[in-house]
Amino acid sequence: MRKLWQRGKFHLSALMMLVPLPFLPDYFSPKPIFVPPEIRRDVAVGPFPVTLATYDEAPGRMPTGERMKEYRIHIRPADIDHVRGVFLRVGKPRSLRTAGALAFGNPYExxxxxxxxxxxxxxxxxxxTMEDWSGGVHQASLPLGEIFGGKR
Structure with missing residues (x-):
């Protein structure tokens, strides 16, 4: 009985090594397995044309209780050296200090x-709100319903 269990244990471990093989093509493919539809809008913010993008899903609730929505800002490669900061906010900002959430990450996106x-x-x-390196501030707005997505 003991010899049968040792041999069975060996074959079972070999089988466990083969189980992930059917999933390898999806794992190494460049496209994500599931991506929700995306909402994209082009906006001219002063002299800078940008594209706002977000997933078509409802905003998530943070542990602090606030509802947050993630937006991606695509800037043209020719304008990257001129843009100092990009800010997003729901509602008109009163000044640059209250411009909203500062965009971070890759300069292109x-x-x-x-x-x-x-x-x-x-x-x-x-x-x-976009600020350029010369200190100029440019603003543009679009209705939130156009680029909100998901259920409200």
Missing amino acids: READVTVPDELAGTEELWV
């Missing part, structure tokens, strides 16, 4: 997590 109010009236706007 920056990300910003924007706080979304719990109650939406449907007239809110997403404001994009």
Whole structure:
């Protein structure tokens, strides 16, 4: 009986090495297995044309209780050296100090997590504020409903 168990244990461990083989092509493929649909909008923020993108899903609730929505900002390669900072905010900012969430990450595709109010009236706007290296501030807005996605 003991010899049978030792041989069975060996064959079982060899079988466990073969189980992941059918999943390897998906693991090494460049496309993600599941990606929700994306919402993209082009906006001209002063002299800088940018593309805002987000996934078509509802904002997530953070441990602090705030609802957050992630946006990606695509900047043209020709404009990257001119842009100092990109800020996103729901509602018009009063000044550069209250410009909103600072976008971070790769210069070509920056990300910003924007706080979304719990109650939406449907007239809110997403404001994009860009600061260039000469100190100029450029702003643009678009209705939040156009680039919100998911359930409200």
